Amino acid sequence: MDAIPVDGGITSEASNWVFDEHVAPHFDEHVRKSVPEYDRVQELAATFSDWFTHNGSTVLDFGASTGETIRRIRERHSKTLDLIGFDNSQAMIEQAAKKGVDVRFQDLERLTKIPAFSYGVALYSLQFLRPQARQRLVYAIAEAIEPGGGFFVVEKVLGSYPTTQDIIQQLYWDMKIRNGLTPVQVLNKVHALRGCMYPKTIAENEAEFRAAGFSQVELVFKDLQFCGWLLIR
Numbered sequence: 170m171d172a173i174p175v176d177g178g179i180t181s182e183a184s185n186w187v188f189d190e191h192v193a194p195h196f197d198e199h200v201r202k203s204v205p206e207y208d209r210v211q212e213l214a215a216t217f218s219d220w221f222t223h224n225g226s227t228v229l230d231f232g233a234s235t236g237e238t239i240r241r242i243r244e245r246h247s248k249t250l251d252l253i254g255f256d257n258s259q260a261m262i263e264q265a266a267k268k269g270v271d272v273r274f275q276d277l278e279r280l281t282k283i284p285a286f287s288y289g290v291a292l293y294s295l296q297f298l299r300p301q302a303r304q305r306l307v308y309a310i311a312e313a314i315e316p317g318g319g320f321f322v323v324e325k326v327l328g329s330y331p332t333t334q335d336i337i338q339q340l341y342w343d344m345k346i347r348n349g350l351t352p353v354q355v356l357n358k359v360h361a362l363r364g365c366m367y368p369k370t371i372a373e374n375e376a377e378f379r380a381a382g383f384s385q386v387e388l389v390f391k392d393l394q395f396c397g398w399l400l401i402r
């Protein structure tokens with residue numbers, strides 16, 4: 170199978186998008202072209218930690234990639250925090266290590282024992298888990314979060330209706346092209362993601378969060394196909 174160009178130095182294979190050594194060194198740049206309001210979301214993730222951390226708190230990042238979110242939370246606080254990320258890409262873990270961020274090798278589809286934590290994030294990562302494994306993880310996260318703790322999750326979502334799904338998807342592709350990606354690169358990424366991403370509608374996401382035990386499910390961010398919720402048990 171030939172490699173298909175996705176952005177600058179990034180290549181992939183069709184229906185086999187992985188966060189490997191072809192992606193990780195360019196990830197921080199690529200994600201800003203591919204995800205609307207990426208820096209705003211990172212800022213929210215860091216800011217929410219003000220409410221949900223105290224001296225000695227554990228903060229977990231599920232799908233931490235290059236450790237950008239943890240780096241920002243670390244820089245924000247003088248409190249002593251135990252900051253741990255999980256990811257199953259060795260190449261991402263190496264990028265995080267360069268920032269001095271502790272990202273541990275862990276397949277989230279097999280993560281069953283989660284340490285108690287007061288604040289957690291899963292930014293653009295649950296969407297890559299197969300539905301049954303994702304559900305298991307969301308339930309385990311709700312179980313492990315301390316009373317009064319908070320969890321910020323951001324996902325690519327499907328539109329709630331066929332017509333609006335078509336419109337927001339096309340607007341998303343327009344945004345990528347405005348950000349400098351070529352139409353061929355945009356389509357190549359679509360091909361690369363086939364069978365690798367399992368987005369849900371807003372209603373499906375919220376039903377899963379509530380079923381897992383989160384009683385406060387607040388939609389705090391939305392831009393076209395991207396939504397963020399602050400969840401409290």
Ligand SMILES: C[S@@+](CC[C@H](N)C(=O)[O-])C[C@H]1O[C@@H](n2cnc3c(N)ncnc32)[C@H](O)[C@@H]1O
Nearest residue numbers: 188232234256257258276277278292293294297
């Ligand atoms: C879009 S990136 C997340 C970006 C990051 N949270 C941020 O805000 O910059 C998705 C991450 O999830 C990780 N991932 C995907 N499937 C995984 C799995 N089964 N176990 C662990 N990590 C996974 C990928 O390696 C990748 O680093």
